Amino acid sequence: MFRDFLLPKVGMAAITIFATSAVVFGALYLAPGDPVTFLTKGRPADPATIAAITQQYHLNDPLITRYQLWVSGVLHGDLGQSIMFRQDVTTLVGSRMPTTLWLVAMASVLIVTVGIGVGLFSALRPGKLDDSLMLGATLAAAVPIFVIAIALVSFFSIRLGWFPTFGSGESGGFLDRLKHLTLPAVALAFAAVAFVARITRASLREEMDKEHVRAARSRGLASSDVVRRHVVRNGFAPIVTVTGLTIAGLFVGTAIIEKAFALNGIGGLLIDAVSAGDFPVVQAIALLMVIVFILTNLGTDLLQHYLDPRQRRAVKE
Amino acid sequence: MARTGIAYVTACLGVAVTLAACSSTPSDTPSGSASSVPDVTQATPFAPMSPPATKPLPSVTWALAMGEPVSLDPISPFNSSTNVPLANMCEPLLRQQPDGAIVAGLASSFETPDATTYVFKLRDAKFWDGSTMTSADVVASLSRAKDATLGSGYAGDFAGVDSVTATDPNTVTIKLKQADSLFTARMTTGAGTVLSKAFIDKTGGKFGTSDTGLMCTGPYQLESWKSGDSINVTAFSGWWGLADTKPLVPKAKFVFITDEAAITAASVAGDIDGAFGIPKVAIERLNQGGGAGKAFTAPAGLIREYSMLFGGAFGNVKLRQAMAKGLDYNGINTAVFGATAQAARTLVSPSLWGQGPARAVFEQGYNAIPLPAQNIDEGKKLVAESGVSNPTVVIAAAQGYKEQVTLANAARQAAEAVGIKATVKELPVEQFAALYSPDPKAREGIDMFFLTDIAVLPNPLGFYAYITLPTGAGNWAGWNDKQAQDLVNQALAATDPVKQAELTNQAQAVVMDQLPFIPVSYQLATLYLKDGVTGVQAGEPSNFFWPWLAYVGGQ
Numbered sequence: 001m002f003r004d005f006l007l008p009k010v011g012m013a014a015i016t017i018f019a020t021s022a023v024v025f026g027a028l029y030l031a032p033g034d035p036v037t038f039l040t041k042g043r044p045a046d047p048a049t050i051a052a053i054t055q056q057y058h059l060n061d062p063l064i065t066r067y068q069l070w071v072s073g074v075l076h077g078d079l080g081q082s083i084m085f086r087q088d089v090t091t092l093v094g095s096r097m098p099t100t101l102w103l104v105a106m107a108s109v110l111i112v113t114v115g116i117g118v119g120l121f122s123a124l125r126p127g128k129l130d131d132s133l134m135l136g137a138t139l140a141a142a143v144p145i146f147v148i149a150i151a152l153v154s155f156f157s158i159r160l161g162w163f164p165t166f167g168s169g170e171s172g173g174f175l176d177r178l179k180h181l182t183l184p185a186v187a188l189a190f191a192a193v194a195f196v197a198r199i200t201r202a203s204l205r206e207e208m209d210k211e212h213v214r215a216a217r218s219r220g221l222a223s224s225d226v227v228r229r230h231v232v233r234n235g236f237a238p239i240v241t242v243t244g245l246t247i248a249g250l251f252v253g254t255a256i257i258e259k260a261f262a263l264n265g266i267g268g269l270l271i272d273a274v275s276a277g278d279f280p281v282v283q284a285i286a287l288l289m290v291i292v293f294i295l296t297n298l299g300t301d302l303l304q305h306y307l308d309p310r311q312r313r314a315v316k317e
Numbered sequence: 318m319a320r321t322g323i324a325y326v327t328a329c330l331g332v333a334v335t336l337a338a339c340s341s342t343p344s345d346t347p348s349g350s351a352s353s354v355p356d357v358t359q360a361t362p363f364a365p366m367s368p369p370a371t372k373p374l375p376s377v378t379w380a381l382a383m384g385e386p387v388s389l390d391p392i393s394p395f396n397s398s399t400n401v402p403l404a405n406m407c408e409p410l411l412r413q414q415p416d417g418a419i420v421a422g423l424a425s426s427f428e429t430p431d432a433t434t435y436v437f438k439l440r441d442a443k444f445w446d447g448s449t450m451t452s453a454d455v456v457a458s459l460s461r462a463k464d465a466t467l468g469s470g471y472a473g474d475f476a477g478v479d480s481v482t483a484t485d486p487n488t489v490t491i492k493l494k495q496a497d498s499l500f501t502a503r504m505t506t507g508a509g510t511v512l513s514k515a516f517i518d519k520t521g522g523k524f525g526t527s528d529t530g531l532m533c534t535g536p537y538q539l540e541s542w543k544s545g546d547s548i549n550v551t552a553f554s555g556w557w558g559l560a561d562t563k564p565l566v567p568k569a570k571f572v573f574i575t576d577e578a579a580i581t582a583a584s585v586a587g588d589i590d591g592a593f594g595i596p597k598v599a600i601e602r603l604n605q606g607g608g609a610g611k612a613f614t615a616p617a618g619l620i621r622e623y624s625m626l627f628g629g630a631f632g633n634v635k636l637r638q639a640m641a642k643g644l645d646y647n648g649i650n651t652a653v654f655g656a657t658a659q660a661a662r663t664l665v666s667p668s669l670w671g672q673g674p675a676r677a678v679f680e681q682g683y684n685a686i687p688l689p690a691q692n693i694d695e696g697k698k699l700v701a702e703s704g705v706s707n708p709t710v711v712i713a714a715a716q717g718y719k720e721q722v723t724l725a726n727a728a729r730q731a732a733e734a735v736g737i738k739a740t741v742k743e744l745p746v747e748q749f750a751a752l753y754s755p756d757p758k759a760r761e762g763i764d765m766f767f768l769t770d771i772a773v774l775p776n777p778l779g780f781y782a783y784i785t786l787p788t789g790a791g792n793w794a795g796w797n798d799k800q801a802q803d804l805v806n807q808a809l810a811a812t813d814p815v816k817q818a819e820l821t822n823q824a825q826a827v828v829m830d831q832l833p834f835i836p837v838s839y840q841l842a843t844l845y846l847k848d849g850v851t852g853v854q855a856g857e858p859s860n861f862f863w864p865w866l867a868y869v870g871g872q
Contacts, residue, residue, distance in 0.1 A: 052466045084387045087526050096545040153582045165582040170546045262574035264545035
């Protein structure tokens with residue numbers, strides 16, 4: 001299993017990460033915006049100042065030299081210096097990472113439990129409730145994320161006073177964090193829950209119509225056994241893939257949520273860094289997001305491999 | 318002589334073009350002329366924003382509406398996120414009082430043996446680590462502020478400074494190349510802020526980042542800066558000012574909330590105790606009642622203005638004057654700025670008049686200028702007098718920023734009303750920001766644009782030097798008016814404050830006639846206070862350099 005399956009997968013992931021690192025670096029080089037303008041706040045600066053800044057950040061070196069410098073830095077755990085904060089990017093991103101990870105983890109739990117749960121329920125219990133759940137899911141998937149954020153805050157924070165309006169609860173304990181991140185996680189997961197519920201329902205319904213399931217039923221096997229052994233097991237492949245991809249994509253959605261709830265995670269930092277032309281920070285976060293995406297994908301593949309015997313066989317053959 | 322007045326910061330990206338500031342504009346075409354904008358002559362500048370505090374509070378949570386500061390280094394370019402917390406931690410040689418008076422700070426007194434020499438006597442102050450502040454600390458701090466390569470936003474304030482010397486442990490002598498009547502005002506800002514030399518030496522170029530922190534003398538000391546989460550300060554038991562002022566709040570936490578909806582929600586729910594610079598939507602929501610606190614406004618050093626560029630039709634002064642006659646000031650201010658607008662006669666808000674004998678002179682000069690009003694007929698006449706047939710102009714706006722686009726369209730309507738053909742050109746933010754950069758190429762083909770600018774010195778001369786002199790950072794358009802420049806230079810050299818104010822008034826009259834900028838309104842400073850929290854004395858700019866938190870408490 002290791003040589004046939006894991007090794008090529010991990011190898012591919014490493015190659016993808018390396019290739020995207022070049023794209024991430026190159027794209028920013030081409031993007032408009034000039035760090036010198038940010039550092040001098042657009043005011044007249046004497047040539048000596050501009051020269052000092054240019055040299056400090058290697059702004060005049062050719063692209064390839066800067067890329068080499070950057071890659072060798074990254075491999076040594078040094079992501080460079082933030083132009084905006086004059087701090088190590090590693091510390092800057094590191095201190096904001098826990099909030100984003102917590103947020104994504106909580107949203108993922110919601111997506112997996114509620115999304116798959118609702119889909120499962122709808123698939124197995126066709127009827128009015130199923131119809132209205134799916135209509136609700138369609139609507140939910142269409143509402144912009146910031147609208148949900150505003151609605152949740154005005155109802156649960158201002159009207160009912162159950163949750164705080166902002167902040168990550170970083171300085172408090174576990175429960176404080178949970179309390180602070182509940183609304184942001186719900187807002188972040190909202191559309192994804194609806195999406196995953198629809199996919200789950202569709203996938204399971206398809207399995208239920210298959211011949212072997214009908215045959216099993218007609219032979220009088222217990223309904224719960226049929227569902228567990230034939231429907232769910234076979235129908236889960238696409239659900240796992242879609243859920244995995246959705247969760248991997250959550251990292252991008254955090255930017256909006258972090259701004260709306262003043263969470264100051266890496267999504268919010270990315271927005272600030274982009275508008276300030278803080279290249280080292282943008283590069284680091286973009287690379288980080290790519291890595292997380294690829295790793296989540298890899299995890300999904302592995303899970304798929306474990307769940308679906310046909311895939312294992314395919315590898316062996 | 319280079320007097321760049323660099324302590325003024327073009328706050329366009331910060332104020333006029335924040336994402337946050339653009340989602341609430343009610344319509345694209347302000348119309349009507351409801352006069353809900355108060356005439357500033359009726360307002361009392363520096364009226365307390367909220368009554369004095371009498372009771373202690375265990376702690377306060379204060380929101381920074383412009384987000385997490387990128388640095389707490391006192392020399393970093395002026396920015397409300399940096400300066401609002403910093404004002405309570407690091408102190409300048411002289412202080413800008415909430416009423417605009419310049420009073421003793423870390424220097425207990427100063428003498429001017431001649432017009433180009435300032436001798437500062439230092440008071441007996443301790444840094445947070447217990448060490449005594451000496452003249453060596455002052456010299457080291459001022460050398461940093463002078464050094465643009467360290468990223469100092471105040472280097473321009475030192476352009477006229479010849480030398481800074483420690484005469485003895487308690488005396489600092491500053492020699493100027495020539496008289497500068499704004500010098501004491503400059504020493505109330507980041508330019509005159511004193512840091513510990515030992516700490517500067519230890520931390521090198523990283524002073525004031527969340528890695529290294531700070532070492533200053535102020536009433537609050539930096540306890541922690543949790544990057545991405547909060548800045549925490551605690552009252553300093555060794556503060557020299559304790560004899561006069563006892564802080565009522567032993568600790569404060571600064572949190573970072575930039576989103577308009579989020580800061581509105583936090584104010585209404587009472588999750589924060591206070592915040593400066595809350596957006597218009599938050600004020601409107603709080604004014605509806607039912608929230609956990611109230612919104613306040615106060616005069617500030619912020620001016621909303623159209624910057625005129627001289628490459629095309631607006632090189633002609635008659636056409637600039639015609640443009641100013643076409644604008645519907647009341648309509649714009651009511652529709653776009655609402656409760657945060659204050660009618661503007663000139664480019665400098667009365668909150669910058671300062672104190673002393675010059676104040677009355679500034680007031681006189683201000684009142685001599687009529688409140689701008691729309692007058693289409695007069696505008697048409699001016700266009701005819703200009704001798705330019707079929708004038709056309711291009712008005713720039715920052716793309717995607719609704720307020721910007723609205724204001725550019727209001728200007729287009731004004732131009733067309735008086736007979737100037739106008740088009741609006743939306744530029745990406747980067748390109749828009751370059752309009753007020755030193756690069757003249759960026760302004761090619763553009764005739765005017767809207768921005769908000771900020772003044773931090775309590776003297777109108779500062780702003781007029783900034784937009785008039787060839788070296789002024791606010792003179793990006795290259796306005797070259799000999800008369801205005803002479804008057805500003807004479808005012809800068811005047812040693813008598815009344816004489817200085819009179820010359821400033823004359824320069825102001827020239828500026829308001831020639832219109833390198835067309836004022837639209839002053840932007841009021843805004844404040845949120847949770848019920849039960851009080852003691853914020855004034856608006857801006859004093860809150861950026863004055864230890865305002867030392868006066869906050871309960872009622």
